[in-house]
Amino acid sequence: MEEKVSLLENEAIDDLQLKGLHLIQKNAGFRFGVDAVLLADFANVKRKHKVIDICTGTGIVPFLLWGKYEPESVIGLEIQDDMVEMAERSVKLNKLQDKISFVHGDLKDKKLLSELGRYDVLTVNPPYKLNNAGIVNPDDKLAIARHEVLCNLEDVIASAKKLLKDNGRMYMVHRPERLIDIFELMRKYNIEPKRVKLIHPNSKKPPNIVLVEGQRDGGSFLKWEPSLYVYNEDGTYSDEINKIYGREE
Template identity: 65%
Template sequence: MGNNFLKEDETLDDLQLKGICVIQKKHAFRFGVDAVLLANFATVKKDATVIDLCTGTGIVPFILSGKTKAFKITGIEIQEEMVEMANRSCRFNKLEDKIKFINKDLKDLKFLKNLSKVDVVTVNPPYKLKNSGIINPNDRDAIARHEICCTLEDVIKACKSVLKDNGRMYMIHRPDRLADIICIMRKYKIEPKLIKMVQPNFKKAPNMLLIEGQNNGGTFLKWETPLCVHNLDGTYTDEINKIYGK
């Protein structure tokens, strides 16, 4: 059945979550643990409306649709090919009434401001500064990893544009950008409320962070216990296995 939805260079991957599958490219950017952690970190209440920015393959919307009772989830992605693929995943899973994907640039604030305001925004943005590190020669991978099409400020400005008053923003990023993240969030009056660091294992420093912000929220910041991805023997920790439903 899945072959009717797939192109030659694609795979259909089972999320082990209510039978939901996601189409991905065989040799291009594929979702990783960061997207799974973000979807698990976000608090989405019953009948909430959600926008996922930089949605890529649509992995976060698909996980949220399986784990929450969100009313509507919209994924926004600048790469047309990814949006076409995500919409095929949507049809395969028969989730067209709950999820849709739109090919738009999140810097298009006129478009964003014409959307209905939402309760929750999730975003797994490019982590690396535009001029830092080696740029992947595959443009699709480079766009996903480097601030080529959007900067951190563009991302947070977009979140501000679509959030309801007191709505929540959830983002995964890198610890070395924490000062920038907090400063820019406060610039746009999205108050940091919760931070959770993610470590490769308990002997290594964090390499990811999860942050929650509240649009026009009051000042009170909490830190959650760090999450370790692996045990020292390289196996997943119990917490990660629980997130993956194992």
């Protein structure tokens, strides 16, 4: 099924354990985590949908979305050119050139956004950390993925407004402490918060991840979903996490 592709130094091919899909990642550097898996599971994607994933990084979310839902097409937008080149090799590896593609560009580039068109669904796993500590090197690839160096939360939501069709849906994974900022900015750009899910490490710890769905020009109604607990009391993965990862017995 796979096509042979070249690997650069410090790269490896990881099995996503989903419909035979594989992803090229760095051995050391930015690697996808549970956030991307939860986001792909949270998104409501149909086969007829055209989907865009911004801040796509390695391209993990487009591959997970394709593996789970097989939408009409998925595009990933990423500002780091080496990430895009690596993601394009993952497309070739999986022989999905007609379904998944990647664009090198800045989500703040209004001309680029207009050229990309409009989408039924937008997903985003943006940089979480505020860029106010004064210690972040703007050329540090890992810092760009984690800190608001090249874009901030408002940039992300403003671009989502431009990329979504009327009544299109946005799905974001972020940190609970930014929830008020997320709600305020969504409403500023006419994306109505519709659904929220909190993720806890276990039942005794506060949430450390939040999933938010918004609808472009949607009516005001917010649904809180039951919280998800990653681990049981004995340290094993919860049934819900095992289900999301496809590890059900």
